Amino acid sequence: xxxxxxxxxxxxxxxxxxxxxxxxxxxxxxxxxxxxxxxxxxxxxxxxxxxxxxxxxxxxxxxxxxxxxxxxxxxxxxxxxxxxxxxxxxxxxxxxxxxxxxxxxxxxxxxxxxxxxxxxxxxxxxxxxxxxxxxxxxxxxxxxxxxxxxxxxxxxxxxxxxxxxxxxxxxxxxxxxxxxxxxxxxxxxxxxxxxxxxxxxxxxxxxxxxxxxxxxxxxxxxxxxxxxxxxxxxxxxxx
Numbered sequence: 001x002x003x004x005x006x007x008x009x010x011x012x013x014x015x016x017x018x019x020x021x022x023x024x025x026x027x028x029x030x031x032x033x034x035x036x037x038x039x040x041x042x043x044x045x046x047x048x049x050x051x052x053x054x055x056x057x058x059x060x061x062x063x064x065x066x067x068x069x070x071x072x073x074x075x076x077x078x079x080x081x082x083x084x085x086x087x088x089x090x091x092x093x094x095x096x097x098x099x100x101x102x103x104x105x106x107x108x109x110x111x112x113x114x115x116x117x118x119x120x121x122x123x124x125x126x127x128x129x130x131x132x133x134x135x136x137x138x139x140x141x142x143x144x145x146x147x148x149x150x151x152x153x154x155x156x157x158x159x160x161x162x163x164x165x166x167x168x169x170x171x172x173x174x175x176x177x178x179x180x181x182x183x184x185x186x187x188x189x190x191x192x193x194x195x196x197x198x199x200x201x202x203x204x205x206x207x208x209x210x211x212x213x214x215x216x217x218x219x220x221x222x223x224x225x226x227x228x229x230x231x232x233x234x235x236x237x238x239x
Contacts, residue, residue, distance in 0.1 A: 001218045001219060001220075002132060002217075002218055002219075002220050003029075003218075004026065004029040004030065004031050004214075004217055004218060005029060005030030005031070006030060006031075006032065007026075007029075007030075007031045007032065007083045007084060007132070007217070008031075008032045008034075008079040008080065008081050008082050008083045008084070008130075009026055009031050009032065009033055009034070009082075009083065009084040009085075009086065010033075010034045010036065010071070010072065010075045010082055010084070010085050010086065010119075010123065011023055011026075011033065011034070011035055011036065011086045011088060012036045012062060012071075012086070012087055012088055012089035012115070012116075012119060013036070013037065013088040013089030013090060013138075014033075014035035014036055014037060014088065015035070015037035015042035015043050015046060016042070016046075016188070016189065017186070017188035017189060017190065017206055018088055018138060018186060018188060018206045018209050018210070019035075019086075019088040019089070019138075020046060020206070021205075021206035021207050021209065021210040022086060022088065022206075022209070022210045022213050023035055023050070024049055024050075024210070025207070025210035025211065025213065025214055026210075026213070026214070026217075027049070027050055027051065027054075027055065029214065030054075031054075031084075032054045032055075032079050033050065033054065033055045033056065034055075034056045034058055034071075034074070034075035034078060034079055034082075035050075035055065035056065035057055035058065036058045036059070036060065036062075036071050036075075036089070037057075037058075037059055038059065038060070038061055038062070039059050040057065040059045042059070043057045043059075056074075056075065056078045056079065058071050058074055058075060062089055062110075062111055062115040062119075063107060063110040063111050063115070065118070067115075068115050068118035068119045068122060069118060069122040071119070072119060072122040072123050072126070073122070076123075076126045081126050081129060081130065082123055082126035082127060082130070083127070083130040083131075083132060083133055083134070084133070084134045084135070084136070084217060085119060085120060085123045085127070085134075085135045085136070086135075086136045086137075086138070086213065087115070087116035087119055087120070087135070087136070087137045087138060087160075088138040089111060089115060090111060090112045090138070090140075090156075090190070091107065091108055091111050091112065091153075091190070092108070092140075092150065092153040092190055092191075092193075092194045093108075093152070093153065093193075093194060094149045094150060094193075094194045094195070095149055095152075096148075096149055096151075097149075097151035097152070100151060100152050104152060105152045105155075108152045108153055108155075108156045109152075109155070109156050109159070111156075112153070112156035112157060112159075112160060113156045113159040113160050113163065116137055116160055116163070117163055120135055120167060123135075124171070124174075124176075127171075127174070127176050128174050128176070132217075132220055133174070133175060133176040133177070134176065134177045134178070134179070134216070134217055135164075135167075135171075135176060135177070135178045135179070136178075136179045136180070136181065136213055136216060136217075137160055137164045137178075137179070137180045137181070138180075138181050138183075138209070139157045139160050139161055139164075139180050139181065139182040140153075140157045140182055140183065140184075141182055141183065141184045141185075141229070141230075141231070142154040142157050142158075143157030143158050143160060143161045143182050144161070144182055144229065150194065153194070157182075160180075161180060161182070164178060164180045165180075168226065177216075177220075177224055178226070179216050179225065179226055179227070179228070180226070180227050180228070181209060181212060181213070181227075181228045181230070182227070182228065182229045182230065183204050183209055183229075183230040184204060184230055184231045184232045184235060185198050185203045185204060185232055186203055186204045186205070186206060186209065187200050187203040187204065187205055187206065188206065191203065199234075202232055202233065202234040203232060204230060204232055208230075209230070212228055212230075216228075
């Protein structure tokens, strides 16, 4: 195990849900944070949860081509480098594929697949200088399986998974560890919007995913846990 205190971490989609839970967990470990969200107002209700001497609140539209690079540059300047990148920002919607238009498809792809690619690419120069560099991409069970009325979302998460696996091979020589977490239903606003049929009481809690992130970052032995697939306890095992 390694200590996380003083580590410099960039997290996208960090103002709520999984991203916020991860940020809170890492803040408790003394990690310096650059938290990214679509707008500065997104952080208005959560700023008090963090030490503002070691937390930077950044905002920008990750669907725009230049924003990922700008956020990475700002984060590196404010923290004095980057040790860990956590790509969590994402969107989803429920709609039959034949009723999904090209604009909706492109929006999901831009945020869920292109943005992580650009964030990772622009972070490389900083990660290569780190002693314990890591990238964690937050995917979904839909990146492993296909669900009806989620074709665009599923395609974007399959794309993220494929990118993650290929990237991991390319950056292994730099000592950068790459992980992907693919949870089933999580108790977030996004899941509530796309799967209102799910009982929120049996959904995975964001804090549970935050604990897994902590586990991945603190383990730097000879074993590497590359992919973490999670199901709800109430769901069928090995389905």
